[in-house]
Amino acid sequence: MQFRYLRYFVTLAQTRHFARAASACGVSQPTLSAGLNALEQELGKRLVERDRRFIGLTGHGEAILPWAQQIVGALASMNQTISVTSAHLEGEVTLAAIPAALPYVGILGDALLRRFPGVSLTVQSGTSREIERRLRAFEVDAGLTYLDHEPLTNMLSIPLYGERFVFVARRSEALDGRNSISWQEAARYPLCLLHQGMQFRRILDARLSHLGLMAAPRANADSNVSLLALVKEASFATIVPDGYANLLSGLDWAVFLPFEEPDDLQRVGVVVVDREPLSPLVSAILTVAKSLAAPE
Structure with a gap:
């Protein structure tokens, strides 16, 4: 054959x-x-x-x-x-990341490319379920996704950081000088959110349900960039991972507020299929992830 x-x-x-x-x-x-x-x-x-x-x-x-x-x-x-020698690794690492984790791609990508100069990086965005399918079908080398909520089976994982929710709205007199916001107040805003096919939204819905609240967004999207555009141009508010607050700090039109009742950290990390032997490129991204790993 x-x-x-x-x-x-x-x-x-x-x-x-x-x-x-x-x-x-x-x-x-x-x-x-x-x-x-x-x-x-x-x-x-x-x-x-x-x-x-x-x-x-x-x-x-x-x-x-x-x-x-x-x-x-x-x-x-x-x-x-x-093709690998002890001193040089070449090839393309394909990484699939959930939208919530995209702000961290710069840190992971920079560490990978510095450690292995002969390697190139391709980044794809997808839901956690899409990432699982692509990993098992050999379409990507590694995923960047949540580790604890709806955990993937038969995977090797390395935690990289913990994530919390952040409220985002246009600057206004009502929000000037605020350092935080309550979940109850946030839920009263006209919201735009990621759709329920995204794991971030399912985690958010579970958090709201625990507080006796429910999200009723007027707009849904599959991209945090789309949500931020709606906040800027259509006077919506949204809730995003705190990584976006760090990435976009300094925007003159937006205010990013943590919640008064902080949620549990959601661990995000690198996952690869647990199969032997691991390819050199998969081993390379695991090596880099371990060097960046968050302490337990």
Whole structure:
């Protein structure tokens, strides 16, 4: 069985588009189609439903996809190991981060690139559930996500920092000189929040419920940048991780207030799938994460 045919198949399952899969594999679309046909003939089963375009995987295709992903991922890791010398590591580390953790990417990325000059970094944003899927499908090397709320199974994790909630609103006479705000007062503002598919929102909802409150946002988004734009232009208020307060301190139009009743710290850290052996690139990001790890 030709390895490149499995790579074509895995890439097509990921992109769900023949032209994009061919481009990602560095081949023409007819070459990719021919490779898929050869793989189907060798296995004696149809793997892909298609009619001039990608429709989906057949039942047989879905069944073999996890095995194909493991084979492709293992060979990629083997190639990394072959290329590594004791003094030099090269390759691309792909990190998927929840939106709440994006302000920390600069710290982690800087430490990684300084420690391993031959390494490049690609950062993707996604929900905690998307990150879990990408990790198990060998689509990313590591994730940056919550460790305690809805913890992922069969993962190695390294805690990096603790997160708290911060209230954000436009500057006003009512908020001038304030050093904090109560949850009850914050809940009365017209809020825009991350949607409930985001783990940060689910943690926030649990905190509000514990206090006998409920969020009723007039706007939802999947990006903290979108929320901050709504606060600036539409007179909303929002609640974000304190990392954004540190990242955006100094904005002349915004006020960031901690809550009078502080919540428990939510630990955020690096996670990788617990599989042996670890690839050199995965080992590299774990090494860097350990050097930055928060004390227990």
